Amino acid sequence: MLNKIYLDYAAATPIDPEVIKAMTPYFREGFGNSASLHSFGQEAKEVLEESRSIIATALAARPKEIIFTSSATESNNLAIKGLLLANREKSGHIITSLIEHDCVLNSIKWLEQMGIRHFAASKIPVDKYGLINPGDIEKAIRKDTVLVSIIHANNEIGTIQPIREIGKICHKKGVYFHTDAAQSFGKIPINVNSMNIDLLTASSHKMYGPKGVACLFVRKGIKIEPLFHGGGHEAGLRSSTTNTPAIVGFAKAVEICHREMEKESKRQTKLRDKLIKGVLTEIDGSYLNGHPQKRLPNNANFRFEFVEGESIVMRLDAFGIAASTASACSSPKLEPSHVLLAIGLKPQEAHGSLRLSLGKWTKEKDIDYVLKVLPQIIKKLRDISPFKH
Amino acid sequence: MYTKKVMQHFRKPHNYGKIRKPDGIGKVGNIVCGDVMWLYIKVGKDKKGEEILEDVKFETFGCVAAIATSSVVTNLARGKTLNEATDINKNEVVKHLGGLPPIKIHCSILAADALAEAIYNYLSKNKRPISTKLQKRHKRLEQERMIIEEKYKDWTKEP
Numbered sequence: 001m002l003n004k005i006y007l008d009y010a011a012a013t014p015i016d017p018e019v020i021k022a023m024t025p026y027f028r029e030g031f032g033n034s035a036s037l038h039s040f041g042q043e044a045k046e047v048l049e050e051s052r053s054i055i056a057t058a059l060a061a062r063p064k065e066i067i068f069t070s071s072a073t074e075s076n077n078l079a080i081k082g083l084l085l086a087n088r089e090k091s092g093h094i095i096t097s098l099i100e101h102d103c104v105l106n107s108i109k110w111l112e113q114m115g116i117r118h119f120a121a122s123k124i125p126v127d128k129y130g131l132i133n134p135g136d137i138e139k140a141i142r143k144d145t146v147l148v149s150i151i152h153a154n155n156e157i158g159t160i161q162p163i164r165e166i167g168k169i170c171h172k173k174g175v176y177f178h179t180d181a182a183q184s185f186g187k188i189p190i191n192v193n194s195m196n197i198d199l200l201t202a203s204s205h206k207m208y209g210p211k212g213v214a215c216l217f218v219r220k221g222i223k224i225e226p227l228f229h230g231g232g233h234e235a236g237l238r239s240s241t242t243n244t245p246a247i248v249g250f251a252k253a254v255e256i257c258h259r260e261m262e263k264e265s266k267r268q269t270k271l272r273d274k275l276i277k278g279v280l281t282e283i284d285g286s287y288l289n290g291h292p293q294k295r296l297p298n299n300a301n302f303r304f305e306f307v308e309g310e311s312i313v314m315r316l317d318a319f320g321i322a323a324s325t326a327s328a329c330s331s332p333k334l335e336p337s338h339v340l341l342a343i344g345l346k347p348q349e350a351h352g353s354l355r356l357s358l359g360k361w362t363k364e365k366d367i368d369y370v371l372k373v374l375p376q377i378i379k380k381l382r383d384i385s386p387f388k389h
Numbered sequence: 390m391y392t393k394k395v396m397q398h399f400r401k402p403h404n405y406g407k408i409r410k411p412d413g414i415g416k417v418g419n420i421v422c423g424d425v426m427w428l429y430i431k432v433g434k435d436k437k438g439e440e441i442l443e444d445v446k447f448e449t450f451g452c453v454a455a456i457a458t459s460s461v462v463t464n465l466a467r468g469k470t471l472n473e474a475t476d477i478n479k480n481e482v483v484k485h486l487g488g489l490p491p492i493k494i495h496c497s498i499l500a501a502d503a504l505a506e507a508i509y510n511y512l513s514k515n516k517r518p519i520s521t522k523l524q525k526r527h528k529r530l531e532q533e534r535m536i537i538e539e540k541y542k543d544w545t546k547e548p
Contacts, residue, residue, distance in 0.1 A: 306544065308424070310452040311399070314391075318400060330451035332492065334422040348541060351423050351450075384405045384456060386416075386427040386448035387544040 004320045005366045009185060009206075009298055009359030010155055011324055015249070016208040022252040023210065024244035034242040035231065038069065044244045051251035059200065059217055060191040067216045067234045068247055072182035073103040074202035074227075076149075076214040078238070079178045079199045080107040082224030083147050084119065091144035092118035095137060098342035099126050099159075100151050101180055105338070118144060129291035130159035130343050138169045147176045153184035153233030156326055156339045156355060158299025160188065167196025176222060182206055182214070186257030187265065187296055198222055204246065208360070209253030213246035260360065268358050269295040271367050275356060276299050278371040283378050289340065289353060298305050298358040304378050306387040309353050315377045321370060324355045391453055392487035397516055398457035403464055403469070404446045410487050413514070415506030417530055418537030419499055424451030425537060428503035432511055442474050447503065454493035458500035461485045466504050475508050475523060477501055502530055 006014075026047065032040025034048045048385055049063065056063040069075045094111075096104060102305055108121045122140045126132055137148060148170050153160045163179055170177035178199035181190060185200075186207035200217040204210055218224060230239030257264075272295075279286055282359070285305035304312065309325025316323050326337030328351060336350035345353075356370065382388060391399070411429035418425040426449045433443030445466045447459040461482050466474045479497040483489050489497060509527045512519050519527075537546070 135397050306450060308451050308455070311456060312398065314396075327452070328422045329424065329455075334492070336423075346540075347423050348544070384402060385447060385450040386425060387450055387541065 004322070005362075005369060006322045007356040007358060007361075007362065007366070007370070008322045008324050010158075010296075010355065010357035012205055012211070013208045013359055014361070015257055016253060018256060019209055019249045019252045021244040023249040024104040026248050030244065032244075034244060035233065044242065044303055047248055048242055048244060049157045051247045054251040055202070055215060055254050056217075058190075058258050059185075059202075060193050061217050062220065064235070065217050065220055066252075067218060067237050068242065069214050069216055069238055070212055070240075070243070072101075072180065072201050072206075072214045075201035075203070075214050076101065076103045076180055077107050077202060078216050078224065078227050079218075080104060080147070080149060081111060081227060082237070083176060083178070083199070083222070084116065085225040086112055086223045087146045088116055088118070088389055090118075091146055092116060093120045093122070093142050095122045095124060095140050095145060095148045095175075097124045097126060097132055097150055099130055099154050099157075100149070100150045101155055101182070104149055104151070104180060117181045122146075124150075126159075126342050129294070130154055130157050130289075130339070131291060131294065132161050132166070134162055134165040134169055135165055138173070141169070141175055142172045145173070145175050147178060149178040149180070150334065151183075152179045152181040152190070153188070153296045153299075154290070155183050156337060157297035157301045157343065157351075158183070158357075160294045160296065163197065164195045167198075170198075171196050183296060183299075184290050186254060187261070189261070189299065192217055192219070199224075203255055205252035207253050207257045210246045210249040213243055215250070230276040264360050265297045268360075268362065271358055271364060272297060272300050274364070275358075275367050276302075276372065278367070278375060279374060280377045282371060286378070289343065289345070294338060296357075298362075300356045300358075302354050302356075303340075304352040304354065305349075306385045307352050307378055309351060311381050312352070312354050312377060315381070316370075316373070319369075319373045319377075321373065324357075326353050326355070327351050390438065390490055391457075392489075394485070394487040395453065395457045395489065396473045399453045402447075402456055402460040404460065404467075405448065405463070406446050408444055408446045410515065411498065411507075413507040413509075413511030415503040415508070415510060416534055416538075417503045417506055418533060418540075419451075419495060420533050420536050422451075422457045422495070423537075424499060424539065425449065426451070426455065426499055426503040428459070428463070428500075430504075430507045430511060432464075435470075435513040439470055441468055441470050445504070445507075451489055451496065452493070454489055454496040455499065457486055458482050458489075458497045459503070462500040462504050471508055471512070475505055475520075477504060502526070506530055506534075
């Protein structure tokens with residue numbers, strides 16, 4: 001049996017056994033609907049509020065500022081559409097970047113297509129490391145700007161943005177600031193107050209919690225329109241029967257990640273840097289995508305000349321290693337990743353991209369194995385390729 | 390996503406590499422996704438004295454499907470007469486792979502085109518008659534090749 005090595009933690013993580021243990025009682029005993037008056041409902045309600053409080057504390061927020069949703073995609077949709085729709089009578093300019101997740105960019109595209117009055121969007125470029133210059137945001141803010149939405153740490157290249165500075169500018173100019181922290185929450189410290197954040201998206205399944213649950217932090221006093229209309233759950237902002245077991249699991253995952261953050265962040269950074277150094281020295285024509293230091297502790301993203309990403313991923317898979325690529329061949333539209341193009345790569349350079357994302361169960365010997373196998377794979381694919389050194 | 394057959398050809402591609410002094414080369418690329426295939430042929434004669442493809446090899450920069458379709462098309466073309474080989478189409482390539490995901494069908498077209506281009510190259514170098522159909526095909530593919538060559542010029546420069 002092949003020993004499998006999972007290096008795609010940025011896509012999905014296995015659930016921590018401690019999380020499963022915390023969730024289990026809420027499938028059968030504590031299954032009640034948190035909106036019900038009887039003891040079953042009240043038990044669910046109680047644990048729901050406990051969970052809300054745990055997550056709020058981790059962000060330095062107040063429990064009432066946390067809205068549970070089903071995914072980071074939903075949270076980002078709710079933040080952007082909800083805020084713009086709530087302000088539609090007054091103004092409607094939004095600023096975002098060229099390296100946001102598709103759910104942010106497509107929410108904006110939808111608002112454009114719907115012909116919302118006053119709606120306009122500006123997209124800020126990034127440098128070759130994927131970093132935003134906060135000064136560019138300051139320049140882009142107009143009188144009618146309502147919201148700035150910037151991803152905290154990029155899902156592909158892992159670059160961490162100067163969120164605190166961007167938030168400071170937004171507040172100076174009286175503009176709301178939203179950040180998509182789906183990849184960063186639980187991995188690096190976040191404080192919504194000191195970082196000047198008004199809305200924040202966080203997701204459970206990127207941090208060893210269950211899929212199908214996420215949250216949106218909305219600072220007290222900020223009005224947003226709900227996307228779902230129904231029984232008025234989550235203070236009327238997200239109607240739907242509460243997914244109690246998943247929310248309990250999310251809260252437990254948050255608790256564990258924050259307990260282990262310092263240690264895990266150090267350990268994974270060390271492994272990440274060993275991987276990066278190893279790949280760049282062992283393989284000619286290999287480059288790092290993203291910033292060498294200002295990146296998530298668990299993210300390594302490379303590109304290799306003369307070979308294509310899907311082929312690398314599928315050859316790694318044959319060796320039991322799970323990784324990911326943003327090559328055009330792997331995209332449903334056959335287009336290279338907008339993130340890699342935004343950092344200045346040519347389409348053919350983006351073609352050979354490979355993301356390896358580490359997690360708390362990644363061991364040093366896993367990295368050693370990748371460093372042994374990957375150079376052979378790249379060599380073999382280059383033997384097949386018409387382009388060579 | 391991929392059939393067993395596709396994965397077999399991808400893991401152990403048949404006939405990859407260059408042919409020294411080839412009789413014809415077909416260079417094609419997909420202008421959307423950016424995959425590139427170069428296909429080399431060596432022409433010989435069968436017992437009846439008819440020209441056949443004695444050797445066919447490929448070099449491909451692309452995904453699993455691009456490599457697997459290249460491998461299959463070289464297999465299919467070997468030993469065939471020039472006319473037979475020109476008629477190999479995407480359906481035949483896809484059939485031999487036990488199917489391809491719809492989004493990857495264009496790879497099988499690319500493989501068949503690379504072969505047709507190599508044959509065109511051979512016929513035109515030797516000033517032989519070329520069917521109108523093949524000429525038309527070549528015209529279209531040549532335009533695409535120029536776009537692709539421009540795109541990859543940094544990688545094809547002689548050191």
